[in-house]
Amino acid sequence: MKVLSRINSQSTFITSLLSILLGMLIGAIMMVVAGYDPIAAYNALFVSALVQPYDLGETLRTITPLILTGLAVALAFRTGLFNIGVEGQFIVGQLVAIIVGLKLNLPPVLHAVVAVIAGGLAGAVWGLVPGLLKATRGVHEVIISIMMNFIALYLSNALVFHWMSNGADSTPKIMDSASLRIDAVSQMFGGARLHFGLILAILAAFVMYVLVWRTRLGYELRAVGHNPLAAEYAGMSVKRNIILSMMFSGTFAGLAGAGEALGTSGYLAIQPAFTGIGFDGIAVALLGASTPLGVVLASVLFGILTYGGGNMQFEAGVPFEVIRVVFAAIILFVAANVTGRLLGKFSRNKGGDKRA
Amino acid sequence: MLDTLTNILSTTVIYATPLILAGMGGLYSERSGVVNIGLEGLMTIGAFTAVVSTLTTGSPWLGLLFAVLAGVLLALPHAVASITFKADQVVSGVAINFLALGLSVYLVKHLYDGAGQTPVVENKLNAIAIPFLSDIPVIGPSLFKALPTTYIAILVVLISYYLLTRTTFGMRLRAVGEHPHAAETAGVSVVKMRYVAVLISGALAALGGAGLSIAIGSEFNQGTVAGQGFIALAALIFGKWRPFGVLGAATFFGFAVALTLTGQLFNVTKYVPSEVLSMLPYVLTILALAGFVGRAEAPAAVGKPYEKGSR
Numbered sequence: 001m002k003v004l005s006r007i008n009s010q011s012t013f014i015t016s017l018l019s020i021l022l023g024m025l026i027g028a029i030m031m032v033v034a035g036y037d038p039i040a041a042y043n044a045l046f047v048s049a050l051v052q053p054y055d056l057g058e059t060l061r062t063i064t065p066l067i068l069t070g071l072a073v074a075l076a077f078r079t080g081l082f083n084i085g086v087e088g089q090f091i092v093g094q095l096v097a098i099i100v101g102l103k104l105n106l107p108p109v110l111h112a113v114v115a116v117i118a119g120g121l122a123g124a125v126w127g128l129v130p131g132l133l134k135a136t137r138g139v140h141e142v143i144i145s146i147m148m149n150f151i152a153l154y155l156s157n158a159l160v161f162h163w164m165s166n167g168a169d170s171t172p173k174i175m176d177s178a179s180l181r182i183d184a185v186s187q188m189f190g191g192a193r194l195h196f197g198l199i200l201a202i203l204a205a206f207v208m209y210v211l212v213w214r215t216r217l218g219y220e221l222r223a224v225g226h227n228p229l230a231a232e233y234a235g236m237s238v239k240r241n242i243i244l245s246m247m248f249s250g251t252f253a254g255l256a257g258a259g260e261a262l263g264t265s266g267y268l269a270i271q272p273a274f275t276g277i278g279f280d281g282i283a284v285a286l287l288g289a290s291t292p293l294g295v296v297l298a299s300v301l302f303g304i305l306t307y308g309g310g311n312m313q314f315e316a317g318v319p320f321e322v323i324r325v326v327f328a329a330i331i332l333f334v335a336a337n338v339t340g341r342l343l344g345k346f347s348r349n350k351g352g353d354k355r356a
Numbered sequence: 357m358l359d360t361l362t363n364i365l366s367t368t369v370i371y372a373t374p375l376i377l378a379g380m381g382g383l384y385s386e387r388s389g390v391v392n393i394g395l396e397g398l399m400t401i402g403a404f405t406a407v408v409s410t411l412t413t414g415s416p417w418l419g420l421l422f423a424v425l426a427g428v429l430l431a432l433p434h435a436v437a438s439i440t441f442k443a444d445q446v447v448s449g450v451a452i453n454f455l456a457l458g459l460s461v462y463l464v465k466h467l468y469d470g471a472g473q474t475p476v477v478e479n480k481l482n483a484i485a486i487p488f489l490s491d492i493p494v495i496g497p498s499l500f501k502a503l504p505t506t507y508i509a510i511l512v513v514l515i516s517y518y519l520l521t522r523t524t525f526g527m528r529l530r531a532v533g534e535h536p537h538a539a540e541t542a543g544v545s546v547v548k549m550r551y552v553a554v555l556i557s558g559a560l561a562a563l564g565g566a567g568l569s570i571a572i573g574s575e576f577n578q579g580t581v582a583g584q585g586f587i588a589l590a591a592l593i594f595g596k597w598r599p600f601g602v603l604g605a606a607t608f609f610g611f612a613v614a615l616t617l618t619g620q621l622f623n624v625t626k627y628v629p630s631e632v633l634s635m636l637p638y639v640l641t642i643l644a645l646a647g648f649v650g651r652a653e654a655p656a657a658v659g660k661p662y663e664k665g666s667r
Contacts, residue, residue: 030459030462034462034463034466082444082446082447084393084446084450129642133642133645133646137645137646137647139645139646140654140659142391142393143589143590143593143641143645144642144645146393146586146589146590147590147638147639147641147642148638148642150586150634150635150638151635151638151639154631154632154634154635155631155635158629158631158632161631272579272582273582273583274583279450279453279454282447282450283454286447317470319462319465319466321457321458321459321461321462321465322458322462324454324455324457324461324462325455325458325459325462327454327458328451328452328454328455329451329455331447331450331451331454332433332437332443332451332455335437335443335444335447335448335451336436336441336443336448337441338441341441
């Protein structure tokens with residue numbers, strides 16, 4: 001727990017920015033070694049992600065779930081918990097939202113609202129399991145979360161295949177009444193799949209800010225993250241806060257899944273592997289120093305890199321996966337506070353290292 | 357009936373092998389006090405390197421060797437970040453997984469003209485029959501006509517058991533994972549022991565990955581490892597961080613795979629969807645951890661960076 005809260009306090013805007021630059025430099029080196037032109041590649045990436053209205057809309061669509069999964073990881077980080085189960089919570093969010101969208105018959109708007117809430121609740125339940133086991137049996141949340149990810153994946157595939165698709169690879173489209181698409185907005189962006197989930201994601205960032213920094217409950221969540229013993233001594237229930245934190249975190253993840261299912265795709269397919277959106281949330285939260293604003297900014301960056309990276313492959317011929325390496329490098333640099341150390345080396349002559 | 361039994365047993369052994377190797381890798385790292393979520397990535401880089409170097413050198417044995425080297429190399433950033441820089445070990449492991457999958461698929465596309473998978477390895481590692489023993493019915497064909505990686509995995513378990521329980525090295529390794537400060541006081545370098553353990557874990561996990569790509573399969577793509585590293589982690593926990601425990605748990609998980617694959621023969625999948633069988637290892641691990649299938653106790657100092665002089 002100590003290490004996690006240290007990451008939050010170490011990361012400043014400058015060190016994050018430097019980590020990004022270093023990460024992209026590593027990517028550039030990989031391109032040069034393999035004989036590609038990194039400047040042309042990065043140029044193609046940013047241009048193709050941002051210039052055309054359609055691409056801009058798709059970039060915003062890519063950013064949407066990243067904000068929510070990033071918030072999910074960040075909220076748990078604040079309580080000293082590592083919710084690596086965001087991926088699974090995302091999957092059950094998708095699953096339950098699709099079930100509601102397919103099987104319930106409700107009027108427009110209300111249908112979408114119910115489906116989104118159901119997705120969020122499903123995520124909360126999936127987060128509850130590791131939270132409960134951590135609080136009552138002292139089992140590390142990471143291990144249970146990883147197991148819950150796989151259970152979610154197989155559960156989703158089983159239900160899609162045996163119940164909702166009549167043996168096909170994916171479910172039919174959800175009813176229009178449950179869709180999060182806004183046709184007028186979509187047309188403004190040349191038919192891009194961006195949807196109401198983006199507004200939901202930004203609202204969620206506000207909710208997290210208010211919850212964590214402006215309420216008594218949030219104070220307790222952070223206190224438990226800083227020092228569980230002191231929090232317990234001050235009369236707070238560490239167990240209760242752990243459970244709540246995992247449930248809130250799961251809710252954000254479930255909402256991300258619901259948004260993807262009801263807004264982006266409109267159906268659910270059998271997934272041979274994880275979507276990765278939940279795992280990307282870890283990178284987003286780390287880079288964003290687990291603050292709502294940081295998460296939104298980091299999502300914008302990772303969204304651009306992810307969507308633009310796909311186009312980079314077409315336009316500059318550089319395999320998309322170099323972007324995954326850039327993500328990995330950024331995570332490692334932030335986690336090990338590499339840039340903070342570098343900056344410390346430069347400024348040591350003036351101020352001196354207090355720990356030394 | 358006897359054929360079905362032989363079939364199930366040998367499938368179990370085949371699918372248990374990579375889990376045993378990667379699980380043993382995790383065991384070294386975690387017994388020394390370093391969590392290794394990166395097993396998945398280490399297996400991935402092993403699987404990738406094994407195929408590419410077998411294709412290049414023409415020898416699958418060199419493929420295994422290079423896979424081990426690649427595993428050690430990729431474990432190094434995890435060691436540096438989590439031991440020297442005292443980063444969060446789980447975060448660092450997650451980064452290793454990102455790095456391995458990204459790097460290997462990037463290189464596959466680069467080396468093979470944008471293809472999503474490598475060409476097929478023609479001379480993959482084949483089963484080696486041990487004379488006489490392989491003639492025993494049922495267990496003969498499954499245990500004594502096995503892939504080379506299976507023999508290696510069993511050797512690794514036996515040697516590790518001996519190393520951990522009977523040698524000074526093993527005692528030090530465990531001490532560093534349970535009471536690092538006491539170990540340091542007794543003159544053991546916590547940092548050095550943990551580095552060695554994490555690098556061994558990279559070597560073994562990569563070996564497990566190589567088994568997937570040049571012994572069981574014969575190519576590498578994005579889905580070659582597909583979560584086996586996480587099942588290996590589950591086997592490590594289910595096996596209570598002990599060599600024979602890992603062997604047993606990995607074998608059991610291999611059996612679950614064998615059931616899904618041979619399920620049609622038994623009509624099992626008629627009554628139980630194969631997805632439910634695939635879920636089994638994970639559900640059981642959760643039950644084990646929750647204390648319903650015997651308590652699983654992690655090494656005391658696992659996950660905690662070692663700070664000299666602090667308590």
